[in-house]
Amino acid sequence: MARNLYDVGDRHPDESGAWLNEKQETRTRVVPIGLLLVALALAIAVALLLAKILPAHGEPMNADAAPMTITDQFALCDDAKGDACVLSASTYAWRGRHYHIADIHVPSATDARCPAEADRAQRGRAALTAMLNGGAFEARPDTADPDPSARLLLRDGVSIGQLMILKGHAKAWSRTPINWCAG
Numbered sequence: 065m066a067r068n069l070y071d072v073g074d075r076h077p078d079e080s081g082a083w084l085n086e087k088q089e090t091r092t093r094v095v096p097i098g099l100l101l102v103a104l105a106l107a108i109a110v111a112l113l114l115a116k117i118l119p120a121h122g123e124p125m126n127a128d129a130a131p132m133t134i135t136d137q138f139a140l141c142d143d144a145k146g147d148a149c150v151l152s153a154s155t156y157a158w159r160g161r162h163y164h165i166a167d168i169h170v171p172s173a174t175d176a177r178c179p180a181e182a183d184r185a186q187r188g189r190a191a192l193t194a195m196l197n198g199g200a201f202e203a204r205p206d207t208a209d210p211d212p213s214a215r216l217l218l219r220d221g222v223s224i225g226q227l228m229i230l231k232g233h234a235k236a237w238s239r240t241p242i243n244w245c246a247g
Contacts, residue, residue, distance in 0.1 A: 131202050169242055
């Protein structure tokens with residue numbers, strides 16, 4: 065005959081009131097604290113790396129490397145830290161930064177060698193102000209110029225620098241100096 069599978073003491077309740085044969089075994093999992101600290105340090109390092117790589121919400125990736133669409137109204141000014149102003153026939157300040165038009169060479173108003181050059185510089189400055197105020201335009205970094213402030217200005221695919229050349233306020237950029245007093 066079959067013997068009882070339980071010992072004599074198995075049919076009595078323990079201190080909690082449960083029968084010994086009714087208890088469920090539960091396993092406890094212990095994560096080593098060293099492994100937990102390594103995972104936490106790794107998560108912090110990844111978060112810091114992503115914060116440096118990715119821009120904040122609403123922030124451009126890199127202001128110098130991306131084309132900008134400018135819709136501001138420009139005025140004449142002499143302060144390079146201006147908000148939206150024209151400094152010379154080829155330079156302008158926008159949002160506190162100083163930029164120059166990369167594809168043109170213009171007469172100088174400050175180092176003019178003759179009154180005709182100074183006059184052409186002032187007329188070119190006024191013409192550039194009018195062109196910049198003619199509507200929205202795109203300012204693209206010039207990849208051929210190592211100067212990070214060099215910009216190619218385009219409105220509807222047409223270079224504002226080339227318009228300055230066509231109107232006689234500038235000449236195409238070159239390394240050789242131009243004698244504006246020669247006529």
